[in-house]
Amino acid sequence: MSAATEAAQAPPEMRWRVDPFVLLAAPGLLYLAILFALPLALLLLQSFRDADGHFSIAGYIEFFSDPINLAVTWRTFRVAALSTLLCLVLAYPTAFALARARGFVQSFILVAMILPLSVGVIVKAFSWSIVLRSDGIVNSALVFLGIVDQPIRLLFTETALIVGSANVFLPFMVLPIYAVVRQIDPSLSAAAATLGAGPFFRFFRVIVPLTLPGVIAGVAFVFSLAISMYVIPSLIVGERHATLSMLIARSYLFFRDAQLGSTISAILLLIAIAVVLGSSLLLRRFEGTRV
């Protein structure tokens, strides 16, 4: 009672006020804290401990001193970046088409986009191998058309991995961009035109800046998914072109080396965070170089 009175007498800025709506996020936050933040923190802690439980950065030194590990890290990053880029290139125009489409066409594109998500990644990856293997449809067609003399390697290549993962992640790029595009007031482009702006000026100075938030969200989604993917590379490229996720699995499952596993996990996480934050900063800066 007296505490309440005191609080009421305190200057407004001294009072600790919580918007009641914040409480709506409490269950979700609690869930994340127990099942995501806590285990992750323990994992990171583990990467700084040796077998005896003492602080050590031996795991990191060991990891970076092996050139194969560096090559895998670089490949993981490259595949994720190119896959994200491919998604962006495919998704950007699609998002505009989706926003412009009406009725049946719009529903069709949305369903075509989302339905494949319900087909598990494993099913997808195996079905690709049917199409892409040396006696698969694509190779048969290439040989039949005389484009190549003999079947070319399509599976177990980095290109296949990039194309395949972009296929899986495309909706995560299209949907956030679409959500932003549909919010853009069409009169803005009309206003720009009547002010003397031609199609290119309108696109780059009005439309692109306004879609940036969607692009940032899409890049963050797809890159995070692509850099940590495990199933797709395991099935498409196998051990030939291992990624960090596969190294992590190997460390835990085969080598039983928890420190190495947690070390690689920490590195993977760091790359993902750095790229997501970095790209968002970069895009914001691009937005900052205003007209």
Place this chain on the structure above:
Amino acid sequence: MLHTTKVPVADMAAGTGDPAYLSVEKVSKAYGATRVVETLDFAVERGELVSLLGPSGCGKTTLLRLISGLIGADAGRIVVGGRDITKLPAHKRNVSVVFQNYALFPHLNVSENVAFGLKARGIAPSEIPSAVENALALVRMSDFAGRPVGALSGGQQQRVAVARALVVEPDLLLLDEPFSALDRKLRETMQVELKSLLKTKGMTAVFVTHDQEEALSVSNRVAVMNGGRIEQYADPVTLYTRPASAFVLDFVGLSTHLAGTVTAAGEGWITVDTSYGELTCPGHFTKGAKVLVGVRPERISVGATPADGMTVLSAPVADVMHLGSKTHVYAVPTGDDRLVAELSASDEIRVAAGTTATFSWPAEATLLYPAEATP
């Protein structure tokens, strides 16, 4: 570029005898089977402020978009200051538009919004800041130059939109319902402000509105549109006192509206039977013709002893509405017919709702139109 297009215009002597500055010739636009604008002719003199007035769907906004180039005409020609712009895309017409929702760029601040058109036209960067400053000063928004546009009130957004449209020195300014998003009081202030600003700049402007009061108060001339055509194009006084059609009579201003049949026709006069009784007035209709009778409310006296030559009807009073400076007296409506008189505050009010009163007006104030063919 900007100035070369303006030179021939400036050379033209302002005033009488000029060919029209903006000339819309036999322009048509259809969407599928719907003809939105129908072989329309429309002309505006240099420095004039003209409004396009009409109900929604009458084609006024379509006409505006045709002039601005945001949509293309199916047929006809549009000329501004001697330059045929019919085939030009919007960004090459040098015709600015102030949009209904202002369409300010949300990712740019106030001065960046104003600078947009200058940059789009490739104006030298060194000239832009001073041009933007002048434009903002013109609309009294200099203090807001660095503000994000989302933080502005409706009136402030409109000022920025006007500055952005004028800074590029357009040959013609088009305004699409520019005041409709403002509350009444602010709207009146902005109307006065804009009118004097455009006059100072000598800007030729066309603005679209569905608000007849706004059209009459802001513009030199008003084109009343209906069904893709211009019903009447005249100055506000003519439009009000001599409406060219029954549509204009009803759409512009308040009016008595009586359907009737001509029961007797003489030399320049007729007698019309209406739901409130017979009236006699000057007119040239044959016996049996269906007509529509209109009278502007301020011409009608209520309860006064009618003088000779006055047209008189007797009707039960439904309502007496005091509106401050004026009072409206409504007769009980019969069907679609209505009879309304406007008394000024100095007039003695001799009637009350529920009583029967005489409504009388000078016979020559009677407006007559052939009744529409539709039953």
